[in-house]
Amino acid sequence: MSTTSTSIFSRPANWIWALCGVLALTFPFYETDPAYQQIGVYTLIFVACATSWNMFSGYSGYVNLGAAVSYGTGAYTLSIIAVHTHPNNLPGSASEFWLIPLAGLAAMVVAVPIGLIALRVRRHTFVVITIAIFFTFQLIAINASFTGGTGGLSLPYIPWAASYFDVPFYYLALAMSIFAIILSALVRRSRFGLQLLAIRDDEDRAMGLGVEVGKVKLTGYVMSAFTIGMAGGLFALLQGQIYPQFVFDPLFDISIALMCFFGGFGTLVGPVLGAAVLESSQQYLTVQYSNGSLYLILFGGLFLFVILFMPQGIVVFIRQKAKQRSDQQIAAAAAAGSNA
Amino acid sequence: MVHALIDGVLTGSVYALMATGLTLIFGVMEIINVAQGIFVILGAYLSYYLQLHFGIDLFAGLLITIPTMFVVGIVVQRLFLARLKGPEKTAMSILVTYAISLVIEGILNIAFTVNNVQLNTSYTNKSFQVFGVYIPYIYFMGFLLAIVLLSGLYYMLYRTRFGASIRASLADQSAAALVGIDVKKVSTICFGIGIAVTAAGGMVFGATNAFNASTSYDLISRLLTIIVLGGMGSLAGALVAGIAMVTLEDLVGAIWSPVWSTMAFFVVLVVVLSFRPQGLFGQQSARAA
Known part of the structure; x- marks a missing residue:
């Protein structure tokens, strides 16, 4: 990835970012159907989560299949506090929204001991441990009394009209996505990001070169939990019942990983693209056909196709094709020049 | 207590059989087959279908389902997994097998609906008494089946020439290739064997539990825990951890509460890995990617 551009708009990629940003910002104005606005909210929640997941797993190569631990912790933290304090009675409506960063912080706090245990082992085993820890959390949520068990928790009612109910959620999710993308970009360009990438390429060598692998991995893991926890909190508010x-x-867990691999594992744009395409199409198919099984087949089939024919994801595939083409053009031009 | 112990050993041996398939696949190919859970369910549904439509007995049906699953395994390996290469191979294999599992789950949901079914025969609900404990026949027959198949597998691995080449590939792929072993062929057949055992495991599982396609999530999380605990790629580890974990789970369920018995599984995993990151029988502390 070359980052030597002098002006922000000298690269076409930046124009695409700007265009997407404008489209995303104005989405609730040109799409007023609440059903589709809700698709927008879900898509952005997944953009935020996938980007944040990729910031650790994509850069370090440690595939975390327990991202829902952070998501659920955020959702439950917010819900439990909301149920016990009823902040609707406080001045200002919908003051539960101030609990969202708290949900993110709770997810980070929970991520520390998990990271300390799970990151002791190397990649393959790490994947399996994250799955095991995930099921432990699910089991606690189902059986403990403070989580309300299988009945779940109902949040205080948010008194908004149905016509604009989703709009504040939409902008919050958008803000979260932008936050996640900027954070991921900053990490990628930092010394810390380089250390994560070095771990992905060769952990032993990185350690030999003086990277404090344990500390770097834990920091990355905990950082990525923050946005996912906030997204969980937002999801709880949006649903009103968890x-x-x-x-x-x-x-x-697996959707997040699929989105990142689909778009481009370890790239900045990949997770955004993967989440935008896969989540919106899933929601659309659910609204249109409400057939979950058919979706499973389509989703699985599509993913198999991408991973077998574009194993590095769509973004890298397009970049390679573009590079091949420009190389061919240069070669053709050189050949034409030497003939003349 | 005694009941939990006996039950744990009987059921545990079936889990050990399924986990052996999984660990064999990982050991030889460095592929984590997340689809193992859905293959077990697929095997159970095959038995169910044969019994329902052709009246074939569950155990006799294995003569059809085991070879069928072996072929399914080989096709999956040839079509998808043989293409995976490079440093991210293992991570990719998780995702590919997960995608395969989603596709099969969708197909099973459409073909058999999401309603729970259970395999029934005339002898499923009958039981006999040992040490004052009633044991259903099906648990005991499942146990015998698992023992027979595991012995067969171990005989093949330790007493035949082909078994030796599998063990060589388990130990070191490039060295095995250097001494003239066709690692590709060994990998394909191993994958077939690893999937074939799920036909038997699935039949016993289906006869002792009600299941639908989404039961596979529960299964795969247990199987993965077992092979990580035993040490990934270790055959003895899968056997010991399989029996030990299920017994422990049943004991916790009997002494404390069935609600938390699954939890015991994961707590043990976390504790063991904190002290032995390579698992109980794992030999290498870190496999190079």
């Missing part, structure tokens, strides 16, 4: 099997959902 159940253990929906916030601690194995499909959430």
Whole structure:
């Protein structure tokens, strides 16, 4: 990735970012159907989560299949506080929104001991441990009394008209996505990001070169939990009711990973693209056909296709094709020049 | 207590069989087959289908389902997994097998609906008495089946020439290739064997539990825990950890509460890995990527 451009708009990629930003900002104005606005909210929640997941797993190569631990922790933290304090009675409406960063912080706090245990082992085993820890959390949420068990928790009612109910959620999710993208970009360009990438390429060598691998991995893991926890909190507010099997959902874990691999594992744009395409199409298919099984087949099939024919994800695939083409053009031009 | 112990050993041996398939696949190919859970369910549904439509007995049906699953395994390996290469191979294999598992789950949901089913025969609900404990016949027959298949597998691995080449590939792929072993062929057949055992495991699982396609999530999380605990790629580890974990789970369920019995599984995993990151029988502390 070359980052030597002098002006922000000298590269076409930046124009695409700007265009997407404008489209995303104005989305609730040109799409006023609440059903589709809700698709927008869900898509952005997944953009934020996938970007944040990729910031650790994509850069370091440690595939975390327990991202729902952070998501569920955020959702439950916010819900439990909201149920016990009823902040609607405080001055200002919808003051639960101030609990969202708290949900993120709670997810970070929970991520520290998990990281300390799970990051002791190398990649393959790490994947399996994250799955095991995920199921432990799901089990606690289902069986403990403070989580409301299988009945879940109902949040205080947010008194907004249905016509603009989703709009504040939309902008919050958008803000979260932008935050995640900027954070991921900053990490990628920092010394810390280089250390994560070095771990991905060769952990032993990175350690030999003086990277404090344990500290770097833990920091990355905990950082990525923050946005995912906030997204979980936002999801709880949007739903108004949470159940253990929906916030601690194995499909959430794998969807996030699929989105990143689909778009481009370890790239900045990949997770954004993957989440935008996959989540919006899933929501759209659910609204249109409400056939979950058909979706599973399509999703799985599409993913198999991408991973077998574009194993590094769509973004890298397009970049390579573009590079091949420009190389061919240069070669053709050189050949034409030497003939003349 | 005694009941939990006996039950744990009987059920545990079936888990050990399924986990052996999984660990064999990882050991030889460095592929984590997340689809193992759905293959177990697929095997159970095959038995269910044969019994429902052709009246074939569950155990006799294995003569059809085991070879079928072996072929399914080989096709999956040839079509998808053989293409995976490079440093991210293992991570990619998780995602590819997960995608395969999603596709199969969708197909099973459409073909058999999401309603729970259970395999039934005339002898499923009958039981006999040992040490004052009633044991259903099906648990005991499942146990015998698992023992027979595991012995067969171990005989093949330790007493035949082909078994030696599998063990050589388990130990070191490039060295095995250097001494003239066709690692590609060994990998394909190993994957087939690893999937074939799920036909038997699935039949016993389906006869002792009600299941639908989404039961596979629960299964795969247990199987993965077992092979990580035993040490990934270790055959003895899968056997010991499989029996030990299920027994422990049943004991916790009997003494404390069935609600938390699954939790015991994961707590043990976390504790063991904190002290032995390579698992109980794992030999290498870190496999190079």
